[in-house]
Amino acid sequence: MSQEVNGFCFITYVADFYKNIAQICQKFINIINFVVKKKSVSSTYLTHNTNAVIGMLKDSGGQVYINNYNKPVAVLVEITKWQELQQQNASPVKKLPTLKELERYTFSSTKPVDSAKIIRKWRDNDG
Amino acid sequence: MDKIVLDTSFLSALVNDKDTHHTSAKKQYAAILERPSVWLIVSVITLLELSRITWATPPERAGILSTIISKIASEIIYLDQNQMDYIEQLVSLDTNLKPNDFCIALTALRQRAELLTFDEKLIKGFAKLRHFQ
Numbered sequence: 001m002s003q004e005v006n007g008f009c010f011i012t013y014v015a016d017f018y019k020n021i022a023q024i025c026q027k028f029i030n031i032i033n034f035v036v037k038k039k040s041v042s043s044t045y046l047t048h049n050t051n052a053v054i055g056m057l058k059d060s061g062g063q064v065y066i067n068n069y070n071k072p073v074a075v076l077v078e079i080t081k082w083q084e085l086q087q088q089n090a091s092p093v094k095k096l097p098t099l100k101e102l103e104r105y106t107f108s109s110t111k112p113v114d115s116a117k118i119i120r121k122w123r124d125n126d127g
Numbered sequence: 128m129d130k131i132v133l134d135t136s137f138l139s140a141l142v143n144d145k146d147t148h149h150t151s152a153k154k155q156y157a158a159i160l161e162r163p164s165v166w167l168i169v170s171v172i173t174l175l176e177l178s179r180i181t182w183a184t185p186p187e188r189a190g191i192l193s194t195i196i197s198k199i200a201s202e203i204i205y206l207d208q209n210q211m212d213y214i215e216q217l218v219s220l221d222t223n224l225k226p227n228d229f230c231i232a233l234t235a236l237r238q239r240a241e242l243l244t245f246d247e248k249l250i251k252g253f254a255k256l257r258h259f260q
Contacts, residue, residue: 096160096167097198099153105142105190109182114147115139116245119176123225 128164132235133199134244135176138169142191143182148245155243168238169200172230204234217256224252232256 140148141156159165177195178188196203217229224232228246232253235242242253 096165097194098160099157102142102156102194103144105187105194107143107145107183107187109145111182112145112147113143113182115143115180115182116136116148116247118181119135119139120246120248122176122179123227 128166129162130166130168130238130240131159132168132170132231132238132240132242133173134231134242134246134249135173136245136249137243138173138177138191138195138199139180140245142194145182151245166201166240167199168202168204168234168240169195170231170234171203171205172227174203176227204238220255222252222255223248224256228252 136148137152137155140146140152143149146152159167174192174196177191180188180191183191213233217224217233228249231244231249232242233256234240235253236256242249244250244253
């Protein structure tokens with residue numbers, strides 16, 4: 001990615017990524033074309049891959065728009081939190097959180113999970 | 128400086144104490160903390176995958192991403208045309224890997240980094256890719 005780090009640049013690359021993946025997998029071409037035709041963000045119409053992009057952006061405080069720029073598909077995003085995180089990330093020397101600090105994170109789910117298996121299933125299905 | 132690519136399965140297991148690999152992830156992370164100089168690399172693919180983990184709520188996922196981006200990752204690797212061209216060449220190889228795997232594996236190869244993952248298929252495919260190189 002270029003050093004011109006901002007929300008727009010980031011998501012354009014993500015969109016480019018999916019376009020390029022589409023060159024490998026025809027099904028992505030169909031999905032992206034479908035998204036372009038719809039010209040709207042709707043979880044009903046989007047695959048979980050595209051939803052992952054949008055979900056992350058929304059989680060990051062962004063607003064998502066999808067426009068038809070023909071090729072490549074351009075997903076324009078206004079991100080505030082993402083940019084802040086990028087700025088924080090600019091420092092290469094970091095004091096890594098200790099294990100105790102990581103343990104402060106608590107999650108609502110109490111079910112045991114094997115994320116490696118789940119992620120493998122996603123990747124196999126997406127590929 | 129030791130370079131390490133952290134795969135999605137590793138990071139997910141590290142932050143979630145309900146994960147099967149949590150204890151192992153903690154041990155490996157503790158070993159990372161003891162290294163004198165380490166550069167932790169996270170692919171944008173991993174961020175995308177973590178954004179859809181099912182065991183966390185959206186705010187929890189945002190918290191995980193924020194921690195990884197701002198506190199753990201020394202560098203986030205994005206995708207560019209060169210990488211995608213390279214991946215297109217690699218898919219013809221018999222590695223049994225999928226596009227997302229290639230992005231992670233390629234990041235580790237190009238950065239000459241170790242790869243931390245709990246995904247057996249990725250481990251095997253990564254070993255094959257190194258062999259092809």
